[in-house]
Amino acid sequence: MISLEGVSKQFRGSRRLAVSNLSLEISEGETVVLVGPSGCGKTTTMRMINRLIEPSAGTILVDGKDVMKQDPVILRRGIGYVIQSIGLLPHRTVAQNIATVPKLADWDDRRIDARVDELMETFGLDPELKDRYPSELSGGQRQRVGVARALAVDPPVMLMDEPFAAVDPIVRARLQDEFLGIQERLRKTIVFVTHDIDEAIKMADRIAILNIGGILEQYAPPEEILRAPANAFVEDFVGAERGLKRLALIKVAEIGVEEGPVVDREASSEEALRVMEKFGYDWATVVDEGRLLGWVDRGSLDGRPSLADVPPRRFSAYVTADSSLREALDAIVTNQTNVAVVAGDGDRYLGILTVERISQEIVSS
Amino acid sequence: MIALADELIRWDWVFSHGQEIWSRFVQHVELTVIAVGVGLLISFPLAIVAHRHRFLYTPIAWFTGLLYTIPSIALFVILLPITGLSYTTAEIGLVSYTLLILIRNTVVGLSGVPEDVKEAARGMGYTQRELLWRVELPLALPAIMAGIRIAVVSTIGLVTVAALIGRGGLGQFILEGLQTFFNTEILLGAVLSVALALAADAALLGAQRVLTPWSRTGGPRTRPFIPWKKPGFPIG
Numbered sequence: 001m002i003s004l005e006g007v008s009k010q011f012r013g014s015r016r017l018a019v020s021n022l023s024l025e026i027s028e029g030e031t032v033v034l035v036g037p038s039g040c041g042k043t044t045t046m047r048m049i050n051r052l053i054e055p056s057a058g059t060i061l062v063d064g065k066d067v068m069k070q071d072p073v074i075l076r077r078g079i080g081y082v083i084q085s086i087g088l089l090p091h092r093t094v095a096q097n098i099a100t101v102p103k104l105a106d107w108d109d110r111r112i113d114a115r116v117d118e119l120m121e122t123f124g125l126d127p128e129l130k131d132r133y134p135s136e137l138s139g140g141q142r143q144r145v146g147v148a149r150a151l152a153v154d155p156p157v158m159l160m161d162e163p164f165a166a167v168d169p170i171v172r173a174r175l176q177d178e179f180l181g182i183q184e185r186l187r188k189t190i191v192f193v194t195h196d197i198d199e200a201i202k203m204a205d206r207i208a209i210l211n212i213g214g215i216l217e218q219y220a221p222p223e224e225i226l227r228a229p230a231n232a233f234v235e236d237f238v239g240a241e242r243g244l245k246r247l248a249l250i251k252v253a254e255i256g257v258e259e260g261p262v263v264d265r266e267a268s269s270e271e272a273l274r275v276m277e278k279f280g281y282d283w284a285t286v287v288d289e290g291r292l293l294g295w296v297d298r299g300s301l302d303g304r305p306s307l308a309d310v311p312p313r314r315f316s317a318y319v320t321a322d323s324s325l326r327e328a329l330d331a332i333v334t335n336q337t338n339v340a341v342v343a344g345d346g347d348r349y350l351g352i353l354t355v356e357r358i359s360q361e362i363v364s365s
Numbered sequence: 366m367i368a369l370a371d372e373l374i375r376w377d378w379v380f381s382h383g384q385e386i387w388s389r390f391v392q393h394v395e396l397t398v399i400a401v402g403v404g405l406l407i408s409f410p411l412a413i414v415a416h417r418h419r420f421l422y423t424p425i426a427w428f429t430g431l432l433y434t435i436p437s438i439a440l441f442v443i444l445l446p447i448t449g450l451s452y453t454t455a456e457i458g459l460v461s462y463t464l465l466i467l468i469r470n471t472v473v474g475l476s477g478v479p480e481d482v483k484e485a486a487r488g489m490g491y492t493q494r495e496l497l498w499r500v501e502l503p504l505a506l507p508a509i510m511a512g513i514r515i516a517v518v519s520t521i522g523l524v525t526v527a528a529l530i531g532r533g534g535l536g537q538f539i540l541e542g543l544q545t546f547f548n549t550e551i552l553l554g555a556v557l558s559v560a561l562a563l564a565a566d567a568a569l570l571g572a573q574r575v576l577t578p579w580s581r582t583g584g585p586r587t588r589p590f591i592p593w594k595k596p597g598f599p600i601g
Contacts, residue, residue, distance in 0.1 A: 050488060052484070052487060052488055073490045073491075073492050074490070075490075076487070076488055076489060076490035077489065077490035078490075081485065081488035081489055083481060083484060083485055083488065085481035086481070086485070087479070087481040087482045087483075087484055087485025087486070088482075088485070089482060089485075089486070089500060090479075090482065090504065090579055091503045091504055091577070091579045091580075092579075100486075100489055101489050101490065104489070104490055104491065104495070133578075133579040135579070146485075149489075150489075159488075
C-alpha cells in the first residue's frame with residue numbers, strides 16, 4: 001500500500017542525512033510503527049509520505065502511485081493525518097473540526113452531518129460536545145476529535161505522529177485500546193510514529209526501528225523484535241524486561257493450559273485429597289458443573305466429610321484464554337496458589353498455568 | 366485659554382445650532398470611516414505580503430513608522446500646496462496614520478497563529494489560499510480588530526486637527542471656540558468627539574465578540590500593538 005524505495009532526506013544547511021536510503025514496504029491494513037530516539041528521522045519519514053517534506057532522493061509510492069507526481073493538496077486530502085499537538089482549529093467547533101476534510105472535498109451538508117454524528121459515536125464523544133470549541137474540551141476529548149477528524153473522509157491511509165502523547169498515561173492507555181478496537185474494524189493502513197517502545201509494541205503489526213540519521217535497524221513484528229533483536233542497538237533500544245514485554249504479546253490460548261487439581265463442590269473430602277495428591281498440590285479448584293467457584297486447601301478439609309461443608313475461597317485473580325501471559329503471570333504472583341487458573345466463557349474452568357510453563361514458552365521460542 | 370468670565374456652557378447656543386452640530390458630526394464620522402477604510406484597503410495586502418515574505422516586513426514597518434512620526438499639523442501644511450484645502454488633504458494625513466497600526470496588528474495576529482494548527486491544516490490538504498482565508502485570518506481577527514479599534518479611536522482624535530484645513534468635523538467647533546474665546550463651542554467639540562470615540566470603540570468591541578465567539582473561551586490570544594505604548598514613538 002505504501003512503499004518507500006531508497007528514500008533519503010537532507011535538509012538545507014545540514015551536512016548530515018536526516019533519512020538515509022530507507023526502504024520500507026507497508027501492506028494494506030497494516031499498522032507500522034516507526035520508532036527510534038530523537039533525531040532518527042521517524043517524523044521526517046512520515047511527513048515525506050504526504051509531502052509535507054519533499055524527499056531528496058528515492059521514490060515513495062502510495063497505492064502504487066508516485067507521490068511526487070501527484071498534486072500535494074489532493075494527495076493530503078486522501079491521507080488521514082494526526083499530529084501530537086492535534087492542531088484542532090481553535091475557531092471551529094468540534095463538529096466543524098471533524099467536518100474539515102469533507103468540507104474541503106465539497107460534500108453536501110446532510111452527508112457531512114451524518115458522518116460527523118457517526119464518527120462522534122465511534123469515538124465515544126457525547127453529541128453535546130458538537131458545538132463546543134476545542135479550548136472547552138479535555139485533553140482526551142481533543143485527541144479523540146483529532147483522530148475522528150483524520151478519519152472523516154474514510155481515507156485508506158493514516159499518518160499518526162505520537163497521537164496519544166499529549167495526555168496522561170491512564171487516558172493514553174484507554175485511547176490506545178479504543179483505537180486498537182476501531183482499527184480492528186476499519187483495517188486502515190497506518191504509519192504511526194512514537195518514541196515509546198511500549199506504545200510501539202502495543203500498537204504495531206510491524207515495528208521499524210530507526211537509528212540516528214534514519215537508518216533502519218530492524219523491521220519486524222513486535223514479538224520478533226523482542227525475541228530476536230537484530231543487533232545491539234535494537235536490544236538496547238528495546239530495553240530491559242524484554243521477556244516481560246514479550247509476555248504481553250502472547251495469549252494464554254496460544255500456549256495451552258495444563259490440567260490442574262479440580263473437584264466438584266459435591267465431592268467428598270477424601271476425593272479432593274486424592275486429586276491434590278495426584279497433582280502434587282495442597283489445594284484444589286472447586287467447580288459447580290464446570291463453573292469456577294473458588295478453591296479449598298488441605299487444611300480446611302480437616303474433619304469435614306464433604307466439600308459441601310467447606311465454603312470455597314475465591315480466587316483473587318484468574319485469567320481467560322484471551323489474556324496475555326503477562327496478565328497470567330500477574331495472576332500467579334497475586335494468588336496464594338502460585339498458579340493462574342484459566343477460565344473460559346461463563347467462568348468455565350479450563351485448567352491452570354504455572355510459572356514453569358510460561359518460562360518454558362519464552363525460552364523455547 | 367478658556368475665558369473665565371464666560372459661563373461654562375450656553376445651552377441656548379447649543380440648541381439653536383442643532384443642524385450644524387449634526388452636519389459636523391456626520392462629517393467627523395465620514396472622515397474617520399473613509400480614513401480607516403482606505404487604511405485597511407492599503408494595509409491589508411501589505412500585511413499579508415509582509416507575513417508571507419518576512420524580509421519585506423522591515424521596510425514596510427519602517428516606512429509606515431516614518432509616516433506615523435510626522436506631526437499631523439506639519440503634514441497638513443506640507444500637503445496644502447499640493448492638494449489644497451480639501452478632503453483629500455485631510456484623508457491623506459488621516460490614512461497615513463492608520464497604516465502602521467493596522468499593518469502591525471495584522472502581522473502580529475497572523476504570526477500568532479499556532480504552528481501546529483497550520484501544520485495540521487496543511488496536512489489535511491488546505492491550499493495556501495484556503496489556509497490564509499479559512500485559518501490564519503479568522504484566527505488573527507482578534508488582533509486585527511484590536512488594530513482597527515486603535516486606528517478608529519486615534520483617527521477620531523486626529524480629525525479634530527484637520528479643522529486647521531477646514532475639514533475637521535467636530536474639530537471645527539474647537540477651533541472656532543478657541544478663536545472667539547467661546548467655551549461652549551470648545552466643550553461641545555471636545556465632548557462630542559470623545560463620546561464618538563468611546564461609542565465607536567464599544568461598538569467595535571461588540572462586533573469583535575460576535576465575530577470571534579471562540580476567543581471568549583480562552584483560545585490563543587495575541588497582544589495588540591499600540592504605538593504609543595512602545596518606546597521611541599513620538600505622539601502623532
